[in-house]
Amino acid sequence: MNLSEAFKKTNRQLSGQGKRTVQVLKEALMNVDSETESDYYGTGQVIEDFQNKLARYLGKEAAVFFPSGTMAQPIALRIWCDQKGVKKIAYHPLSHLEIHEEDGPKELHHLEPILLADKSRVIELEDVLAMDPDVACLLLELPQREIGGQLPSYETLEKISAYCRRKGIKLQLDGARLLEILPYYQKTAVEVCGLFDSVYVSFYKGIGGLAGAILAGDKDFVEKSKVWKRRHGGDLISLYPYIISADYYFDQRVTKMGSYYEGAKELASYFNKCQGIQTLPLEPVSNMFHVHIALPKETVEAMFVDIYEKTGIGMTGRLNEVTATSCYFEVSVGDQFSLIQKEELQQLFDFVDKSLRDKME
Amino acid sequence: MNLSEAFKKTNRQLSGQGKRTVQVLKEALMNVDSETESDYYGTGQVIEDFQNKLARYLGKEAAVFFPSGTMAQPIALRIWCDQKGVKKIAYHPLSHLEIHEEDGPKELHHLEPILLADKSRVIELEDVLAMDPDVACLLLELPQREIGGQLPSYETLEKISAYCRRKGIKLQLDGARLLEILPYYQKTAVEVCGLFDSVYVSFYKGIGGLAGAILAGDKDFVEKSKVWKRRHGGDLISLYPYIISADYYFDQRVTKMGSYYEGAKELASYFNKCQGIQTLPLEPVSNMFHVHIALPKETVEAMFVDIYEKTGIGMTGRLNEVTATSCYFEVSVGDQFSLIQKEELQQLFDFVDKSLRDKME
Numbered sequence: 001m002n003l004s005e006a007f008k009k010t011n012r013q014l015s016g017q018g019k020r021t022v023q024v025l026k027e028a029l030m031n032v033d034s035e036t037e038s039d040y041y042g043t044g045q046v047i048e049d050f051q052n053k054l055a056r057y058l059g060k061e062a063a064v065f066f067p068s069g070t071m072a073q074p075i076a077l078r079i080w081c082d083q084k085g086v087k088k089i090a091y092h093p094l095s096h097l098e099i100h101e102e103d104g105p106k107e108l109h110h111l112e113p114i115l116l117a118d119k120s121r122v123i124e125l126e127d128v129l130a131m132d133p134d135v136a137c138l139l140l141e142l143p144q145r146e147i148g149g150q151l152p153s154y155e156t157l158e159k160i161s162a163y164c165r166r167k168g169i170k171l172q173l174d175g176a177r178l179l180e181i182l183p184y185y186q187k188t189a190v191e192v193c194g195l196f197d198s199v200y201v202s203f204y205k206g207i208g209g210l211a212g213a214i215l216a217g218d219k220d221f222v223e224k225s226k227v228w229k230r231r232h233g234g235d236l237i238s239l240y241p242y243i244i245s246a247d248y249y250f251d252q253r254v255t256k257m258g259s260y261y262e263g264a265k266e267l268a269s270y271f272n273k274c275q276g277i278q279t280l281p282l283e284p285v286s287n288m289f290h291v292h293i294a295l296p297k298e299t300v301e302a303m304f305v306d307i308y309e310k311t312g313i314g315m316t317g318r319l320n321e322v323t324a325t326s327c328y329f330e331v332s333v334g335d336q337f338s339l340i341q342k343e344e345l346q347q348l349f350d351f352v353d354k355s356l357r358d359k360m361e
Numbered sequence: 362m363n364l365s366e367a368f369k370k371t372n373r374q375l376s377g378q379g380k381r382t383v384q385v386l387k388e389a390l391m392n393v394d395s396e397t398e399s400d401y402y403g404t405g406q407v408i409e410d411f412q413n414k415l416a417r418y419l420g421k422e423a424a425v426f427f428p429s430g431t432m433a434q435p436i437a438l439r440i441w442c443d444q445k446g447v448k449k450i451a452y453h454p455l456s457h458l459e460i461h462e463e464d465g466p467k468e469l470h471h472l473e474p475i476l477l478a479d480k481s482r483v484i485e486l487e488d489v490l491a492m493d494p495d496v497a498c499l500l501l502e503l504p505q506r507e508i509g510g511q512l513p514s515y516e517t518l519e520k521i522s523a524y525c526r527r528k529g530i531k532l533q534l535d536g537a538r539l540l541e542i543l544p545y546y547q548k549t550a551v552e553v554c555g556l557f558d559s560v561y562v563s564f565y566k567g568i569g570g571l572a573g574a575i576l577a578g579d580k581d582f583v584e585k586s587k588v589w590k591r592r593h594g595g596d597l598i599s600l601y602p603y604i605i606s607a608d609y610y611f612d613q614r615v616t617k618m619g620s621y622y623e624g625a626k627e628l629a630s631y632f633n634k635c636q637g638i639q640t641l642p643l644e645p646v647s648n649m650f651h652v653h654i655a656l657p658k659e660t661v662e663a664m665f666v667d668i669y670e671k672t673g674i675g676m677t678g679r680l681n682e683v684t685a686t687s688c689y690f691e692v693s694v695g696d697q698f699s700l701i702q703k704e705e706l707q708q709l710f711d712f713v714d715k716s717l718r719d720k721m722e
Contacts, residue, residue: 020401022394074594
């Protein structure tokens with residue numbers, strides 16, 4: 001059996017909000033009146049109410065629901081580029097826009113990204129100060145997912161924000177995991193978003209919804225984004241399956257981000273006690289982190305399949321190779337983690353540690 | 362009360378598949394196992410099975426599910442343009458791409474449309490023969506929605522197809538309402554699609570699903586379209602709410618298109634017996650037609666509100682002004698029409714005819 005199959009057979013997982021089955025949608029629909037009217041090409045109560053709710057939550061004038069962040073973020077950057085009359089924007093070399101979107105931002109919007117910092121660390125004030133000030137927009141991803149969910153200090157954010165405002169550089173927040181960082185910063189969404197001109201948040205990371213995103217900013221920005229949403233083919237006649245589930249799981253989980261963060265720190269410490277394992281960051285600053293293992297991917301795969309079968313607990317369905325002798329996987333703590341008893345957790349990590357020691361001898 | 366509100370209060374409608382409420386989704390989910398796994402960024406059984414089913418139904422090598430036709434069609438044209446190394450494409454001046462997409466095809470893909478025929482009629486062979494043969498792709502919308510759903514003859518289609526093949530011009534079918542025209546042509550979907558290189562069909566017109574589209578063609582074309590789907594932000598982690606409902610209502614209604622077509626002809630004849638009304642086309646060639654009324658929009662609105670209140674039957678929620686003294690609305694026959702008894706229908710049209718005569722005196 002391969003790792004992905006073995007993972008699917010586990011009945012509990014360290015990460016996430018549970019399996020992505022049709023039940024996730026059915027549960028969200030359960031208490032919705034069947035006679036509720038669909039949204040209609042971006043209008044109607046179901047979409048407008050949710051947009052207003054999120055605009056308030058984020059402290060922005062207006063918000064618009066998008067099918068995906070992959071659609072919303074290049075549009076945000078394009079709007080700021082058009083306003084300044086340049087194509088240059090800046091983001092991290094491991095930004096979603098750079099590595100996961102098939103070059104959509106370049107192919108469709110001809111954006112010219114300047115890559116700040118290097119792949120191993122977050123963007124710091126010095127990177128921004130040294131950047132060509134003629135960029136239209138700087139995009140910051142908080143936390144920086146591809147390096148385990150790292151964050152700059154809040155003071156750094158404030159300084160970057162103040163500098164960008166002074167220089168007429170718009171600041172876009174890639175807040176796919178915005179809610180997940182609030183406990184570490186000890187700030188509200190309004191406070192963090194107040195540093196940015198425009199903000200994207202996702203509903204299927206920590207929130208655990210089906211799909212969908214919100215893009216928020218001032219009214220003019222949001223109105224323009226609706227035109228681009230139609231151009232992209234995202235102004236669907238009905239988006240309510242995503243909106244209803246986003247709203248349902250937002251209400252259910254917005255207050256749980258603190259416990260996810262605490263869970264991530266606890267879980268990371270279990271991992272860090274194992275032979276040959278180190279988490280990135282060493283102490284998480286959100287609900288997520290990466291688990292780096294000093295063994296070849298294939299070795300760890302076989303080992304994990306065995307552990308899943310023995311414990312019924314899944315750690316990951318996918319390992320990423322770093323070098324021929326090391327690999328990593330991502331952990332995002334959600335509701336699932338709290339379902340695992342302490343003794344089971346200890347037993348799991350006893351297994352993991354022992355298996356690693358056996359392999360490393 | 363305005364027309365839209367009055368229409369929503371009617372308990373039966375001449376057009377359509379019923380009100381677009383959350384019940385439409387709930388019904389489609391009813392018999393789906395809760396443990397069914399979500400699709401995952403374009404992979405997984407729920408999406409692959411449906412894509413394969415539709416590829417077979419349309420007689421194409423492969424198919425891909427899109428959130429919308431507004432996303433799928435410019436992508437199809439872009440692929441054919443890239444293959445030929447030109448930006449020129451051709452379509453009708455009232456094509457969806459020209460009038461309903463905020464210039465997305467031009468703004469995102471820099472397509473250079475050549476408009477064939479004039480706004481009052483469909484594209485004929487002569488238009489194609491006279492066209493710059495250096496276009497990459499000709500898009501034909503069957504039926505031509507904005508002129509009441511008109512169609513060229515099937516022989517014309519065959520000749521256009523043969524000509525385009527000879528000249529190396531790709532032919533894209535805007536088949537948003539493909540199923541709806543098969544009874545008139547007396548052809549299968551495979552036969553019609555065989556004339557085209559690539560095909561788009563929609564699932565929320567005659568099929569009455571939530572949203573979503575299929576784009577079909579050869580394997581290479583479909584693989585390229587998946588890359589563009591991601592670039593557009595349409596490669597969602599979960600598209601299953603649309604896929605499950607598309608599949609459910611497709612099965613339920615694919616065999617009903619003949620009765621919708623017969624219903625449309627019957628209904629059009631009722632309208633055409635009324636003073637000051639003429640349908641376009643005079644005899645429908647699909648389930649749809651336009652109803653043109655020789656009275657000012659405001660006059661007809663007030664009249665219709667009154668008729669809806671008296672009969673409980675809605676004819677339309679929206680009138681479109683043609684001139685200061687004429688207006689029209691669209692009718693698409695679906696399941697709703699069959700719920701109205703003959704006597705009620707006769708009573709409704711007695712009302713309509715009498716009201717029109719009163720106004721026109």
